[in-house]
Amino acid sequence: MVGRLDDRRSRPGRDADNVNAARERPALRTILFTSILVLVGIIVASPSSAGDKPIFGGELSDDAAHISAGRSEELARRNLVVPPEERLVDYERAPYCREAAGMWVKGFADGSCPDGADLARTSVQCEEGDTLVMPMWRHERATPTSPWGPWDDIDPGGCGVDLLPVLTEADFRRLPLPAPVLTMQPDRGWVLINIETIVYTDPTPVTLRTDLLGIGVTVEATPTRWTYDFGDGHDLVTRNPGQPHPDHDVFHEYESPGTTTITLTAEWTGRYQIDGSPIWRDINGTATTTATTAPFTIEERTSRLVSGLCTDKPKPPDC
Structure with a gap:
């Protein structure tokens, strides 16, 4: 290299x-x-x-x-x-x-x-x-x-x-880095307009093995930045992996009905250690991986008074 x-x-x-x-x-x-x-x-x-x-x-x-x-x-x-x-x-x-x-x-x-x-x-x-x-x-x-x-x-x-041989940015990008974990809440096939759709991921580093010029190499890759494409023309770039409800701090509110997906792109940095050397060396460059949710609908719901319970059977006509 x-x-x-x-x-x-x-x-x-x-x-x-x-x-x-x-x-x-x-x-x-x-x-x-x-x-x-x-x-x-x-x-x-x-x-x-x-x-x-x-x-x-x-x-x-x-x-x-x-x-x-x-x-x-x-x-x-x-x-x-x-x-x-x-x-x-x-x-x-x-x-x-x-x-x-x-x-x-x-x-x-x-x-x-x-x-x-x-x-x-x-x-x-x-x-x-x-x-x-x-x-x-x-x-x-x-x-x-x-x-x-x-x-x-x-x-x-x-x-x-x-x-020692150098692990380049091109070498790093050829490694089998995993797709980022993408979790959304609620995850039920639909979300509501003007209500927070929560997203979060897992920032845990991963360890991989490869070789350079026949010498074994240990690579530690860490996701450090994430870009969310919410599918409605809005993106979010953050270094915060987010958290689930009720401590969530990464979310998006949709403004119009429709069907969409959320795509998460993780940017990875890395370091590597040559077998036999105690030195960890930073990789000069980054790699990216992506994950996308299944399609879901964005729905608008309104509330109104009804004469009975909508769980009644038969269901009241005004539900």
């Missing part, structure tokens, strides 16, 4: 990713979260200032573009299906290290730096329970027998949650 971004570095073998991707086999559908969060607690190494660029095998050009941590992680995962001896591209997460001469160099995968080099400081702050992730580096070769080129950093690292 991570959007595709292009790595615009100008270097030999820039199509190597495509070569490797063509060799992919349908495997590795599951990913251990612990392997994604490389080295819990390691400080993410990044340059201490925007103008102090890291250098390894040559200075980064001004138009060099980092891709997102999630995108680089996706590329690294795809690369794993290619045997090491056949790979034209390789990836590794390692810190930025600064040598005494002021040169930025790639550190080691265990989070340490070469002798005489210091680990870079970081300004990244992650949510409680999340971990810091080191920058991603990549090097390439033209053929499986060619020597490897220099390491280039392709993402600056971040937080473990940045490497």
Whole structure:
């Protein structure tokens, strides 16, 4: 679910990713979260200032573009299906290290730096329970027998949650969210003009399961806003789920006789949790579901005096 971004570095073998991707086999559908969060607690190494660029095998050009941590992680995962001896591209997460001469160099995968080099400081702050992730580096070769080129950093690292797949608004809308509960009072097939027709719903959240890129996901969806279409040209938008009689506070009074229905549209917001991660993430967007009552009539009733009880048998003619 991570959007595709292009790595615009100008270097030999820039199509190597495509070569490797063509060799992919349908495997590795599951990913251990612990392997994604490389080295819990390691400080993410990044340059201490925007103008102090890291250098390894040559200075980064001004138009060099980092891709997102999630995108680089996706590329690294795809690369794993290619045997090491056949790979034209390789990836590794390692810190930025600064040598005494002021040169930025790639550190080691265990989070340490070469002798005489210091680990870079970081300004990244992650949510409680999340971990810091080191920058991603990549090097390439033209053929499986060619020597490897220099390491280039392709993402600056971040937080473990940045490497997880994202549940998008489109994904959320594809989930089997239930129709809202729509209750009306009275519910007897007819209502009266100028008398309150009561409506209410159930605001209880629902929990669903799905998967993203083969990783299990728990989704919690909550209805937060409701729109009632009363079928007579009047709508009501509310965040109040309403209550039944006699504590009702959401209702409508019809003004003319006829036959109609009431349609309720619920707007859902959501959050999700990736299996293996303690972090709940908000879904950027909403989804809607609807429910409609059976048709009913709107009737006008008038009162008048009668000589007897209308329940008498035979019924009095003036009833």
